[in-house]
């Protein structure tokens with residue numbers, strides 16, 4: 001009997017020692033991915049667009065690369081369709097450290113770092129290739145570094161794309177057709193003032209509220225790339241689409257700085273490289289989608305209007321004073337650098 005008690009207490013002692021060993025391992029694995037069995041670090045990654053959009057496909061690619069390269073020491077949970085909030089509220093959540101990743105458009109991001117409005121200057125980029133060259137150059141990368149002052153880390157640029165106007169009132173072929181149209185814009189003053197200069201009646205609104213606002217007629221129209229207009233089913237609540245191509249919108253792959261600083265150097269390199277690689281993948285998918293979906297919008301019954309070069313030139317002239325006004329707000333140095341980079345990219 002005594003012997004049996006002895007054996008049982010020895011087994012108990014060994015089990016307790018093992019449990020104690022585990023918790024030490026947990027504590028030590030913070031910052032490194034050396035502990036295969038330790039608790040994984042979790043990245044909660046949220047976006048505003050739905051699961052069919054190339055942005056979400058890119059995010060799944062990011063997840064795949066990070067989980068593979070860290071042997072599961074970092075896990076990525078993905079949330080689409082504004083489940084975690086809109087571009088602004090999710091960016092604030094990254095600053096607070098309650099969320100780890102989001103991929104906003106540069107327009108709302110300018111509320112955190114005004115320099116980012118440089119990318120939202122109307123008619124800035126002539127095409128996607130020039131945009132890639134400038135965004136991936138030192139000029140683009142230097143702008144990302146400015147985010148750190150806001151407790152954010154910009155890891156790479158993804159693509160939203162050239163924005164085109166839709167509405168439910170009438171075809172828009174010239175500037176006169178903007179007259180009085182209630183247009184939803186992203187939350188960015190430059191966008192608001194540019195649409196006012198075109199004669200429209202703009203309203204800033206989070207993307208998560210847009211479909212309902214179109215459905216209820218709170219606004220007459222909105223502007224986004226064809227892929228977003230199609231995949232978010234805006235054709236159900238909009239009748240007219242014009243290729244205004246008035247702004248090229250980049251996305252910025254953002255990470256919470258407090259989370260990023262808590263990673264080991266290896267892990268920081270893995271998430272950075274993954275954000276760049278998944279970004280290239282997303283850009284490719286997005287271009288194919290934007291190419292494809294203009295026809296799909298017409299197949300769904302939307303009326304398409306081609307903007308003539310003369311009509312576009314009239315719009316360019318109308319917004320020029322607004323751009324001049326914003327140069328100082330954005331930062332002359334930043335604006336000059338980006339214009340120079342665009343020029344160089346076309347040589």
Ligand code: TK8
Pocket residue numbers: 047048049086087103104105160186206207223224228249
């Ligand atoms: C989605 C937004 C969207 C943007 C907008 O979160 O707000 O219209 O174009 O893509 O970032």
